[in-house]
Amino acid sequence: MSSEKKTAAETPEPAQPVRRNFIREIIEDDLKTNRFEGRVHTRFPPEPNGYLHIGHAKSICLNFGMAKDYKGLCNLRFDDTNPSKEEQEYVDSIEQDVRWLGFDWENRLFYASDYFDQLHDYAVQLITKGKAYVCDLNADQVREHRGTLTQPGKDSPYRNRPVEENLDLFRRMREGEFPDGTRTLRAKIDMASPNLNLRDPVMYRILRATHHRTGDKWCIYPMYDWAHGQSDSLEQITHSICTLEFEDHRPLYDWFVEQLGIYHPRQIEFARLNLTYTVMSKRKLLQLVEEKHVTGWDDPRMPTISGLRRRGYTPESLRMFADRIGVSKSESTVDVATLEDCLRDDLNKRAARVMAVLNPVKLVIENYPDDVVEELEAVNNPEDPSKGSRKVPFSKVLYIEQDDFRENPPKKYFRLSPGNEVRLRYAYIIKCVGVVKDEKTGEIVELRCTYDPDTKSGSPQSARKVKGTIHWVSANHALDAEVRLYDRLFRVENPEGDNWKGLMNPEAFKLLPHCKLEPTLAIAKKQDRFQFERLGYFCVDDDSAPGRLVFNRTVTLRDTWAKIEKS
RNA sequence: UGGGGUGUAGCCAAGUGGUAAGGCAGCGGCCUUUGGAGCCGCCAUUCCCAGGUUCGAAUCCUGGCACCCCAGCCA
Numbered sequence: 001m002s003s004e005k006k007t008a009a010e011t012p013e014p015a016q017p018v019r020r021n022f023i024r025e026i027i028e029d030d031l032k033t034n035r036f037e038g039r040v041h042t043r044f045p046p047e048p049n050g051y052l053h054i055g056h057a058k059s060i061c062l063n064f065g066m067a068k069d070y071k072g073l074c075n076l077r078f079d080d081t082n083p084s085k086e087e088q089e090y091v092d093s094i095e096q097d098v099r100w101l102g103f104d105w106e107n108r109l110f111y112a113s114d115y116f117d118q119l120h121d122y123a124v125q126l127i128t129k130g131k132a133y134v135c136d137l138n139a140d141q142v143r144e145h146r147g148t149l150t151q152p153g154k155d156s157p158y159r160n161r162p163v164e165e166n167l168d169l170f171r172r173m174r175e176g177e178f179p180d181g182t183r184t185l186r187a188k189i190d191m192a193s194p195n196l197n198l199r200d201p202v203m204y205r206i207l208r209a210t211h212h213r214t215g216d217k218w219c220i221y222p223m224y225d226w227a228h229g230q231s232d233s234l235e236q237i238t239h240s241i242c243t244l245e246f247e248d249h250r251p252l253y254d255w256f257v258e259q260l261g262i263y264h265p266r267q268i269e270f271a272r273l274n275l276t277y278t279v280m281s282k283r284k285l286l287q288l289v290e291e292k293h294v295t296g297w298d299d300p301r302m303p304t305i306s307g308l309r310r311r312g313y314t315p316e317s318l319r320m321f322a323d324r325i326g327v328s329k330s331e332s333t334v335d336v337a338t339l340e341d342c343l344r345d346d347l348n349k350r351a352a353r354v355m356a357v358l359n360p361v362k363l364v365i366e367n368y369p370d371d372v373v374e375e376l377e378a379v380n381n382p383e384d385p386s387k388g389s390r391k392v393p394f395s396k397v398l399y400i401e402q403d404d405f406r407e408n409p410p411k412k413y414f415r416l417s418p419g420n421e422v423r424l425r426y427a428y429i430i431k432c433v434g435v436v437k438d439e440k441t442g443e444i445v446e447l448r449c450t451y452d453p454d455t456k457s458g459s460p461q462s463a464r465k466v467k468g469t470i471h472w473v474s475a476n477h478a479l480d481a482e483v484r485l486y487d488r489l490f491r492v493e494n495p496e497g498d499n500w501k502g503l504m505n506p507e508a509f510k511l512l513p514h515c516k517l518e519p520t521l522a523i524a525k526k527q528d529r530f531q532f533e534r535l536g537y538f539c540v541d542d543d544s545a546p547g548r549l550v551f552n553r554t555v556t557l558r559d560t561w562a563k564i565e566k567s
Numbered sequence: 568u569g570g571g572g573u574g575u576a577g578c579c580a581a582g583u584g585g586u587a588a589g590g591c592a593g594c595g596g597c598c599u600u601u602g603g604a605g606c607c608g609c610c611a612u613u614c615c616c617a618g619g620u621u622c623g624a625a626u627c628c629u630g631g632c633a634c635c636c637c638a639g640c641c642a
Binding site for chain 1: 582
């Protein structure tokens with residue numbers, strides 16, 4: 001975004017007509033009433049305790065997207081207040097993922113830990129005002145005093161310590177005089193509040209853990225509620241967008257900034273994303289990784305951004321998805337078909353078409369000369385003529401897909417069967433005249449066909465129509481490749497309950513070690529994406545190397561035949 | 568049975584007192600040298616339920632019901 005363009009007074013109307021949502025309404029209202037001097041400044045605040053998933057992508061698109069649409073800014077801030085769970089590996093992956101998604105925080109990369117000193121000073125201020133106290137209760141005792149959902153809590157016996165004593169104790173907490181968990185600093189609010197977050201919430205706990213950025217400087221660490229709002233305030237955030245479960249925390253968020261008398265951002269909550277056939281909680285994703293149910297955070301079956309990237313999803317398709325599903329406050333589970341459609345929509349326009357045979361069966365054209373190789377013209381992308389065409393070698397011996405031949409074809413089967421004709425894409429119409437089987441297993445090992453030389457694609461006499469067109473590769477020219485077929489991680493829409501791991505889809509990964517590809521693919525580079533005609537979209541996997549090609553299936557094409565056959 | 572939220576089609580989601588957008592899925596059809604793509608059509612007499620206000624209610628009022636979140640020194 002260029003920095004020169006902001007005429008402060010003009011209404012920062014979104015450039016394109018965009019989908020309305022309640023957050024835009026709030027922002028536009030705040031702009032109208034000049035609540036934040038016409039500024040819009042958001043932030044994406046991940047905790048670096050795991051890899052980002054597609055639910056985070058929704059939040060990233062929302063936060064960066066709102067900032068962009070209203071000519072504002074969006075910060076990246078790591079919420080790193082719990083060193084026992086956070087690691088540098090995670091911050092690195094998060095930065096990479098946000099960037100890959102297409103967003104830029106420019107020079108505004110922050111950490112809650114940047115504010116540890118300031119937060120400490122703020123805490124001293126609250127103590128001095130009599131609004132916070134050091135509590136000697138241990139965790140169990142604090143719980144006992146908290147009361148229940150229906151019963152008020154009891155005041156801590158340490159609640160009314162003199163300010164001087166609190167100041168002294170807090171200093172000694174910070175200096176490491178007390179063991180972990182023996183004391184906390186608590187806000188003095190209301191132990192009888194119906195909102196449990198207001199029953200004297202803990203602000204600091206004693207925790208001896210090495211922080212990935214501050215090392216061993218601190219042995220007390222701020223809690224989320226104490227750190228988050230103040231960080232927002234320090235960064236002059238206008239709209240602090242978070243998920244629904246923090247709605248109950250908003251009174252506390254507001255209470256802290258008001259007691260401190262500092263700049264007051266506005267917290268807005270929206271519903272987190274759920275997707276069918278997968279799990280989204282960080283806890284469960286971590287478990288899948290640690291227990292080796294998947295190969296890692298970037299396993300192509302994972303709903304993580306790195307998994308989707310490796311699977312072959314594009315940033316564009318993920319942004320399109322975020323846009324399509326919208327933002328609201330009602331709990332929702334989006335059909336994964338919506339995601340898949342976004343990918344197809346994007347790649348249909350961009351991905352080069354190519355022919356690949358995943359489950360090959362040999363096909364011999366009996367009346368085709370033994371030693372001839374024709375170079376046939378094939379269109380690279382019918383949706384985009386500017387992508388031109390390429391030459392594909394054709395010869396007497398080919399491979400076709402096992403699925404494209406049926407000895408006993410069902411009704412409406414348009415592909416090859418004994419005595420039937422089919423077009424070989426970009427080549428000739430052929431007829432099946434024989435089937436060679438393995439004597440022992442009965443398995444079909446070879447199809448014998450004849451071709452009609454008058455039907456060459458593009459030739460004037462090629463107008464003859466047949467019902468089906470199938471893809472093929474020339475056996476002598478084919479490249480060998482490994483193809484990894486991926487599908488939904490779980491067998492059921494909503495994998496819940498204690499047995500959720502038992503609901504995993506054993507078919508989510510299938511290895512095809514010997515697929516046959518047209519020779520064009522020899523130059524495919526990592527992350528290149530293609531449409532394998534009639535099959536789906538595929539990308540070159542990170543494991544791929546020259547001479548050892550590895551492709552991942554990102555998503556299949558829509559398959560009308562599969563539907564017909566099912567019914 | 569405390570507090571905070573949410574209920575519009577199979578799944579998302581607009582709608583802000585004037586007569587139910589859009590997308591996904593599904594279903595028909597056209598077209599097609601990808602059973603792809605594209606195109607056309609269908610898909611809520613009704614908005615959780617019941618009353619009420621109004622000429623007029625998904626929108627306002629009253630009373631119910633259902634579901635989600637909160638009792639970490641996690642975020």
